[in-house]
Amino acid sequence: MDQEFALLLFKIYEISLEVQMCKLVFITGGVRSGKSAFAECYAKQLHQQFERTYLYYIASGVAMDEEMSTRIKRHQEDRQGSAVVWNTIEIQADLGPAEAISPKQSVILWDCITTWLSNVLYKTEELDENGRMVEIEKYLGKLKKQLIQWTKDGGIVLLVSNEILDEPNSSYSEVNVYRQLLGELHQWIAHYSDEAYEMDYSKVKRWK
Amino acid sequence: MQIVIGGAYNGKRKFVKDRLANQLSGNYYFFEGIIPNETKFYKEDVIIIGDFEKIILQKIHLDEEAIAEEIFNNLYRLNQQVQVICICTDIGRGIVPLLKEERKLRDACGRLYQKLFSESESVVRVWYGIPQVLKGGGL
Numbered sequence: 001m002d003q004e005f006a007l008l009l010f011k012i013y014e015i016s017l018e019v020q021m022c023k024l025v026f027i028t029g030g031v032r033s034g035k036s037a038f039a040e041c042y043a044k045q046l047h048q049q050f051e052r053t054y055l056y057y058i059a060s061g062v063a064m065d066e067e068m069s070t071r072i073k074r075h076q077e078d079r080q081g082s083a084v085v086w087n088t089i090e091i092q093a094d095l096g097p098a099e100a101i102s103p104k105q106s107v108i109l110w111d112c113i114t115t116w117l118s119n120v121l122y123k124t125e126e127l128d129e130n131g132r133m134v135e136i137e138k139y140l141g142k143l144k145k146q147l148i149q150w151t152k153d154g155g156i157v158l159l160v161s162n163e164i165l166d167e168p169n170s171s172y173s174e175v176n177v178y179r180q181l182l183g184e185l186h187q188w189i190a191h192y193s194d195e196a197y198e199m200d201y202s203k204v205k206r207w208k
Numbered sequence: 209m210q211i212v213i214g215g216a217y218n219g220k221r222k223f224v225k226d227r228l229a230n231q232l233s234g235n236y237y238f239f240e241g242i243i244p245n246e247t248k249f250y251k252e253d254v255i256i257i258g259d260f261e262k263i264i265l266q267k268i269h270l271d272e273e274a275i276a277e278e279i280f281n282n283l284y285r286l287n288q289q290v291q292v293i294c295i296c297t298d299i300g301r302g303i304v305p306l307l308k309e310e311r312k313l314r315d316a317c318g319r320l321y322q323k324l325f326s327e328s329e330s331v332v333r334v335w336y337g338i339p340q341v342l343k344g345g346g347l
Contacts, residue, residue, distance in 0.1 A: 030301075094239075106296075163215070163249060163301075164302075165215030165216045165217055166215040166216075166298045166299065166300070166301035166302060167299055167301060167302020167303065168261065168299040168302070168305065168310060168313065169216065170315060175224045179216060179217060179218075180217050181216070182217070182218060183217020183218060183219075183336070185219060186217075186218075186336040187217075187218070187219045187327075187336045187337045189336070190335070190336035190337055190338055191336075191337055194337065198335065204320075207335055207336075207340070208336060
């Protein structure tokens, strides 16, 4: 989905008419549902509307093969083509790089949480089962703390994630662990978010 | 009969528990993967049934329509004795499964859910803990 179409969606769903400041926005959708374009468009709009100095893009994708490189490149080109300047920060699993952000002057777009969580799973792969769950919970705890801190400090945060829970349980236990962790994280985000959208190809469903 | 539908790990059971905690005079009982015998309960009790995938797999040798019909009839009978809430995990929106049995499970699930939706008085979709009433007055 291109930017123009995303803008059209904004008009149809009257999202831009809502002037009140939202702090945490949650956006999900299936693959190629246009969620990134929608989120970028919305982030830019909030950046302008609330006269923020910085527009941050948090990328979590790790280019492990050519397909992923191409995907990352396409997203980068989309952002370069826009009139506003994006500051890109890479967060693979550790949240250290997030310290560079001053939330009060910023709009922060994180695309996407799904990738971040899979990085956490890869990173903890070598540990034994119990130790691994403890470590994963630590990462999740830090993430939640960071998100709450950002919004407390006046940041406007947009989180993008994937819909992967509407299909049968996998025959791989690793996949089911991932699905459960992601589902529970999504529940947490949906609870704390001020706005929540689900993209379903040509339509946007606003849940909150 | 009432239906709560949503993807896996979306907080469907938690939603039902929270709702029932505020409004129930009898007891509520959760059943996963089985439809209980109706004689054991009082009229004001609520029976919540989840894991229809497992119930379907026990009848996977039958054809799709027969599976849905049989399960639906059992639920219908039970619902005449006690209040029934079905927790339906949506498994129909992913990639077509490679194995024949998994495809059949998914198809039978869809058939059953269609029947349940059309015959029940309320349907609520739960998306990460947020409810949306699709039919009737909600839970």
